[in-house]
Amino acid sequence: MNAPLGGPTLAQERKLVTSIPGPRSQEWSARKSHAVSDGVSVGLPVYTVAAGGGVIVDADGNSLIDLGSGIAVTGVGNSAPRVVQAVQDAVAQFTHTCFMVTPYDSYVRVAEKLNELTPGEHPKRSALFNSGAEAVENAIKIARQYTKKTAVVAFDHAYHGRTNLTMGLTAKNMPYKSGFGPFASDIYRAQVSYPFRDGALSGAEAAKIAIDQIEKQVGAENLAAIIIEPILGEGGFIVPADGFLNALVDWARDNNVVFIADEVQTGFARTGKMFASEHYGIVPDLITTAKGIAGGLPLSAVTGRQEIMDATHPSGLGGTYGGNPIACAAALATIETYIEEKLDDRAVEIEHTIREHFVRLQDTDARIGDIRGRGAMMAVEFVKEDGITPDPGLTAAIARHSHQNGVVVLTCGTYGNVIRFLPPLSISNALLMEGLDVVAEALSVS
Ligand SMILES: *Cc1c(COP(=O)(O)O)cnc(C)c1O
Numbered sequence: 001m002n003a004p005l006g007g008p009t010l011a012q013e014r015k016l017v018t019s020i021p022g023p024r025s026q027e028w029s030a031r032k033s034h035a036v037s038d039g040v041s042v043g044l045p046v047y048t049v050a051a052g053g054g055v056i057v058d059a060d061g062n063s064l065i066d067l068g069s070g071i072a073v074t075g076v077g078n079s080a081p082r083v084v085q086a087v088q089d090a091v092a093q094f095t096h097t098c099f100m101v102t103p104y105d106s107y108v109r110v111a112e113k114l115n116e117l118t119p120g121e122h123p124k125r126s127a128l129f130n131s132g133a134e135a136v137e138n139a140i141k142i143a144r145q146y147t148k149k150t151a152v153v154a155f156d157h158a159y160h161g162r163t164n165l166t167m168g169l170t171a172k173n174m175p176y177k178s179g180f181g182p183f184a185s186d187i188y189r190a191q192v193s194y195p196f197r198d199g200a201l202s203g204a205e206a207a208k209i210a211i212d213q214i215e216k217q218v219g220a221e222n223l224a225a226i227i228i229e230p231i232l233g234e235g236g237f238i239v240p241a242d243g244f245l246n247a248l249v250d251w252a253r254d255n256n257v258v259f260i261a262d263e264v265q266t267g268f269a270r271t272g273k274m275f276a277s278e279h280y281g282i283v284p285d286l287i288t289t290a291k292g293i294a295g296g297l298p299l300s301a302v303t304g305r306q307e308i309m310d311a312t313h314p315s316g317l318g319g320t321y322g323g324n325p326i327a328c329a330a331a332l333a334t335i336e337t338y339i340e341e342k343l344d345d346r347a348v349e350i351e352h353t354i355r356e357h358f359v360r361l362q363d364t365d366a367r368i369g370d371i372r373g374r375g376a377m378m379a380v381e382f383v384k385e386d387g388i389t390p391d392p393g394l395t396a397a398i399a400r401h402s403h404q405n406g407v408v409v410l411t412c413g414t415y416g417n418v419i420r421f422l423p424p425l426s427i428s429n430a431l432l433m434e435g436l437d438v439v440a441e442a443l444s445v446s
Helices: 023-035 081-093 105-117 133-148 162-169 205-219 242-254 325-340 343-361 392-404 427-444
Strands: 049-052 055-060 063-066 124-129 152-154 189-192 223-228 258-262 288-289 300-305 367-375 377-384 411-412 418-421
Touching: 023 258, 049 418, 063 427, 105 124, 105 300, 124 133, 133 162, 133 223, 133 258, 133 300, 189 205, 205 242, 223 242, 242 258, 242 343, 325 343, 343 367, 343 377, 343 427, 377 392, 392 411, 392 427, 418 427
Parallel strands: 152 189, 152 223, 223 258, 258 288
Antiparallel strands: 049 055, 055 063, 124 300, 288 300, 367 377, 377 418, 411 418
């Protein structure tokens, strides 16, 4: 049997024809264990052969509901038609020259689009890279050049990547950091606003705590940059209280500190706005983007104030593959799809569907501690009967049951007690509801 083609015309249904994982996937898992490093783990070992709309089809012919988008990447859906066409056209023209050797227009067009779409009316510049971590690394490099200072502040529950510098910025030890040190120096950590766990401090109160820590422990005169995710992703979809980010932005501006919004996970219509910073009305100095930018092709960017982005000497930034022409063609088609299909509005609808579903369940189930997020970036934090102690065991059981019943969900959170929902914005409401019903059933039997 040939694998079906992916994209939105793939049958939009949950259909299990074997147990999960099926025999073909199990064969591949056995081969994986002999070929792939054990350090590279798999959440749900079904081997993908096609995906599109809101489903993933595996090697055994099972069709699963996708509530993860490959970790917030395929916002436009897998193999979205415009993306497929743009990639096929680009790949037939040339595959690579290196933008630093002989450039091409698609890179410039992506930069123009990012400069236009990111918050703020000031002059902007962009630089393109391959991964989210690489964008974060470069944002820090740029901020250090501009400020001639070196210290960087990241926050509790932060996730910024797995390279050496970004591991240092990431908060969680297991699995991201343990045994991989020593880490880059001059990185400091401040307390974030986490309404469910900080006694519902106001944004202003939480910001005062963080700024006090920064002033006492680092000093603005040493600080190049503050980096924060407007909604903290891997750390548990933590939505800082209103005013928290605004106070940090104001303090950074007053102290010649570059404010970097890491929108690698929140960017590109995912939260119901093109960028999550817009929800708070903040204008970051620099924004890092990746995941949702190019429909699944590897691309990332740093976009920000012209005077900061231009502070680096010629040839100080770059990389062999950064802004690869096929990834750039995909990004242009992806961004056009977000805009033309009004996927930001679709994300808001998805938020309502998910929120209503869990608010209803919460009435009779105290283990649902918190329901939070924005747009199609929603999460449920699970707790013990006391209403606050994290329950990672329950969370893992819900994920397992959902997987076995054909729904791809992801967990997250510093305490491993959060299920996050990141459906492709191309998912139908019927399929989304069916997926959520399976998760509800998983909760009821766990
Ligand atoms: C995923 C992520 C990164 C790292 O991106 P990679 O492409 O995996 O290197 C950085 N920051 C945030 C907020 C992320 O969610």
